[in-house]
Amino acid sequence: MTPENLTPASCDLHCDTFPRVSPKKRIAVIPGDGIGKEVIPQAVRVLEAVGADLAFSHFDWGADRYLADKTTVPADGFAMLARDFDAILMGAFGDPRVPSNVHAKEILLGMRFQMDLYANVRPVRLMDASLCPLKGVEPNGVDFVVIRENTEGVYGDLGGVFKQGTPDEIAIQEDINTRKGVERITRYAFEYCAANKKGDGSPRRRALLCDKSNAMTHAGGLWQRVFKEVGGEYPQIEKQHMYVDALCMQMVRDPREFDVIVTNNMFGDIITDLAAGMQGGLGMAASGNLHPGKTSMFEPVHGSAPLIAGKNMANPLGAILTAAMMLSHLGMTARAEKIETAVLEAVRLHKTTADIGGTLGTREAGEWVAKSVAHR
Numbered sequence: 001m002t003p004e005n006l007t008p009a010s011c012d013l014h015c016d017t018f019p020r021v022s023p024k025k026r027i028a029v030i031p032g033d034g035i036g037k038e039v040i041p042q043a044v045r046v047l048e049a050v051g052a053d054l055a056f057s058h059f060d061w062g063a064d065r066y067l068a069d070k071t072t073v074p075a076d077g078f079a080m081l082a083r084d085f086d087a088i089l090m091g092a093f094g095d096p097r098v099p100s101n102v103h104a105k106e107i108l109l110g111m112r113f114q115m116d117l118y119a120n121v122r123p124v125r126l127m128d129a130s131l132c133p134l135k136g137v138e139p140n141g142v143d144f145v146v147i148r149e150n151t152e153g154v155y156g157d158l159g160g161v162f163k164q165g166t167p168d169e170i171a172i173q174e175d176i177n178t179r180k181g182v183e184r185i186t187r188y189a190f191e192y193c194a195a196n197k198k199g200d201g202s203p204r205r206r207a208l209l210c211d212k213s214n215a216m217t218h219a220g221g222l223w224q225r226v227f228k229e230v231g232g233e234y235p236q237i238e239k240q241h242m243y244v245d246a247l248c249m250q251m252v253r254d255p256r257e258f259d260v261i262v263t264n265n266m267f268g269d270i271i272t273d274l275a276a277g278m279q280g281g282l283g284m285a286a287s288g289n290l291h292p293g294k295t296s297m298f299e300p301v302h303g304s305a306p307l308i309a310g311k312n313m314a315n316p317l318g319a320i321l322t323a324a325m326m327l328s329h330l331g332m333t334a335r336a337e338k339i340e341t342a343v344l345e346a347v348r349l350h351k352t353t354a355d356i357g358g359t360l361g362t363r364e365a366g367e368w369v370a371k372s373v374a375h376r
């Protein structure tokens, strides 16, 4: 490890100068690639405008850095983030100049795995009926949360290819499901359900296990047993189960049915993009990658969108809602609510980018929300 490769690209407070007990929460900002570099500055601008007591340090991890010096994650980088920061605000990774996307994999999956950020929390809330492609769905009709297991499943890259390039080629992709991993994400989902309210203030009441245990019997059996056992500790919460295929159909037919969904890494990845389509598209979707008690990471759901990158077209609201989620996690709930209210107003007044019906650019949409929160 060299000190210079851990130094933030630019920061208003150098890491080494943080007092031992800082009143400010320390935020590592990693915009990444493509539109990540456009939307994350808008999220930071809104955090500054809302008066949150935060100290930002900016890091240049991403394709540019990788192409310049082959660094994906600086040595000891994840340990430094865990040690020196209260939370991480991240953009997106993926760049056509790096066809293998090796940097994206090492930064994003590396962070989730090595920092053990096992709970991927994705709230799905429709802010305005006009954003939903489904007929007759009112804003409160879509308000659920997907809790996705984030460290196991098929994303561990275990497996191999045999006889590659021949007609007899065999590709094996292992699906890892540990008792510990399934139990902790299931418990997280029940705890989340018990502790959180919906946007209209009503309590969350139902936890639903989404799996494919009819076909994937071994892994599915483990999830089923654990869900039943852990669920027994939460008698006040209604338990439900759906196969992932049926759930996709039901989500389109009647999204009102859902409250808290817990699922594995791959199904969570897929159903949350489907869900994002119901709240106005990828530009509106926020997420957190959490491990209670440890430094957690917050990122908009979307990728780096190379085709619109650099054009001031990207919707910053997903990143701004992600920043609000980070504030809630850090205990600054009043400020988080201010941001959510301002975003809601921006959507209603069409002070947004074109993907959700407005005429503003990325910077102008961010500026509108920043001004709005500053006046609240």
Ligand SMILES: NC(=O)c1ccc[n+]([C@@H]2O[C@H](COP(=O)([O-])OP(=O)(O)OC[C@H]3O[C@@H](n4cnc5c(N)ncnc54)[C@H](O)[C@@H]3O)[C@@H](O)[C@H]2O)c1
Pocket (backbone or CB within 6 Å): 035, 039, 091, 092, 093, 094, 095, 101, 104, 108, 282, 283, 284, 299, 301, 302, 303, 304, 305, 306, 307, 308, 313, 314, 315, 316, 318, 355
């Ligand atoms: N978490 C991440 O870093 C992450 C997630 C998904 C994809 N990726 C990477 O991003 C790159 C592009 O992937 P993709 O095209 O499949 O997904 P993407 O999310 O980047 O884009 C999908 C579609 O949604 C649109 N879109 C996404 N975000 C938007 C926003 N904020 N405002 C307006 N429109 C938006 C894009 O223009 C595109 O049409 C790839 O390299 C992929 O690997 C990274």
